[in-house]
Amino acid sequence: MEKWLSFDIKCPKGYDEIISSILYDLGIENLQIDDYQDVLDFKKDQPYWVVIDDEDFTPHDNVIIKAFYEDDKVNYEEIEAKINEFSINNKIDVQISKNKEIDDMDWANEWKKYYEPFYIGNILIKPSWIEIDETDLTVLEINPGMAFGTGLHETTNLCIEQLQQLQLDNKSVLDIGCGSGILSVASSKLGAKEVFATDIDPLAVEATLDNAELNKISNIKAVEGSLLDKVDKKYDVVIANILLNVLDILIPDLPKALEKDGIFICSGLINSQRDNIVNILEKNNLEIVEISEKGEWISVISRFKNV
Numbered sequence: 001m002e003k004w005l006s007f008d009i010k011c012p013k014g015y016d017e018i019i020s021s022i023l024y025d026l027g028i029e030n031l032q033i034d035d036y037q038d039v040l041d042f043k044k045d046q047p048y049w050v051v052i053d054d055e056d057f058t059p060h061d062n063v064i065i066k067a068f069y070e071d072d073k074v075n076y077e078e079i080e081a082k083i084n085e086f087s088i089n090n091k092i093d094v095q096i097s098k099n100k101e102i103d104d105m106d107w108a109n110e111w112k113k114y115y116e117p118f119y120i121g122n123i124l125i126k127p128s129w130i131e132i133d134e135t136d137l138t139v140l141e142i143n144p145g146m147a148f149g150t151g152l153h154e155t156t157n158l159c160i161e162q163l164q165q166l167q168l169d170n171k172s173v174l175d176i177g178c179g180s181g182i183l184s185v186a187s188s189k190l191g192a193k194e195v196f197a198t199d200i201d202p203l204a205v206e207a208t209l210d211n212a213e214l215n216k217i218s219n220i221k222a223v224e225g226s227l228l229d230k231v232d233k234k235y236d237v238v239i240a241n242i243l244l245n246v247l248d249i250l251i252p253d254l255p256k257a258l259e260k261d262g263i264f265i266c267s268g269l270i271n272s273q274r275d276n277i278v279n280i281l282e283k284n285n286l287e288i289v290e291i292s293e294k295g296e297w298i299s300v301i302s303r304f305k306n307v
């Protein structure tokens with residue numbers, strides 16, 4: 001059994017991302033963020049089948065970063081010095097605990113303990129390892145494996161909400177950067193006649209096909225490819241939950257993949273990038289239909305202008 005060590009860092013809200021980046025740079029690869037506000041937000045819309053033991057969550061105003069690493073893989077003294085230096089330079093109270101030894105953990109599956117079923121609109125997103133007797137719902141089972149896309153992230157959540165606003169019956173859908181395939185599966189569940197999914201990551205393609213099978217869906221095809229290089233026809237709906245710099249490359253090529261009266265949904269964008277994405281879309285003859293936001297993230301529905 002490998003020897004693992006851990007330590008905690010308590011910091012004010014808003015500094016956890018910067019401190020996490022410092023830890024990553026110093027060789028820490030496994031982090032857990034404990035923000036009590038997340039618990040409070042979840043409890044507002046807590047599904048009836050999820051029971052939260054309040055004893056497991058101590059109310060606090062700070063964010064606690066839990067760091068885990070293998071013995072001899074990082075220099076704890078260097079980490080402590082960097083965190084203390086960051087605290088002094090930013091004039092904030094950051095507390096770092098001493099190293100403690102912990103039992104070996106199954107990092108690939110540890111996160112599953114915190115992934116519970118939840119709703120996105122009228123769709124119930126259910127991890128494949130949890131059983132629920134809900135026969136009157138549209139249920140989407142998901143096992144993301146090593147690919148992005150549990151549905152928990154705001155951008156994925158927004159895309160699924162916007163897909164539910166469209167009439168997908170007998171429509172064709174292209175999912176660019178498919179990740180786990182959650183948007184492809186959701187499109188099929190919402191009535192799409194065919195879904196073509198692409199991703200540069202072979203693990204994402206594998207996860208997409210596995211999740212299609214898990215949901216007993218046969219009209220999803222997934223291939224490894226970059227953006228539109230494997231696309232040879234036009235689709236009624238194109239989805240791209242990717243970063244702004246990649247969207248900037250993709251959008252000018254959309255005419256080869258999107259029907260004239262088709263819909264383009266793009267996400268992976270933070271609110272401060274709203275003007276950027278609007279300018280890129282309008283410059284390429286796409287008009288904004290709707291911009292939705294959740295937290296700091298936005299998702300945009302657009303379509304080609306009638307000219």
